[in-house]
């Protein structure tokens with residue numbers, strides 16, 4: 555997952571909140587549900603280990619989903 559994100563995320567890869575560069579990337583794809591729970595976006599989440607700011611990358615766009623999943 556990190557490799558796919560780094561292809562798109564240009565340096566410096568610093569946190570927009572605290573300007574540190576200390577990220578943790580989720581080991582699994584997470585789901586971001588719409589308010590009415592009718593749809594969920596598959597995402598990779600990255601969490602700044604200094605301030606907790608979280609960024610989401612769409613896993614479908616990064617081609618990280620198994621065939622036929624969205």
Ligand SMILES: [Zn+2]
Pocket residue numbers: 569570571572573574602603604605606607
């Ligand atoms: Zn931060």
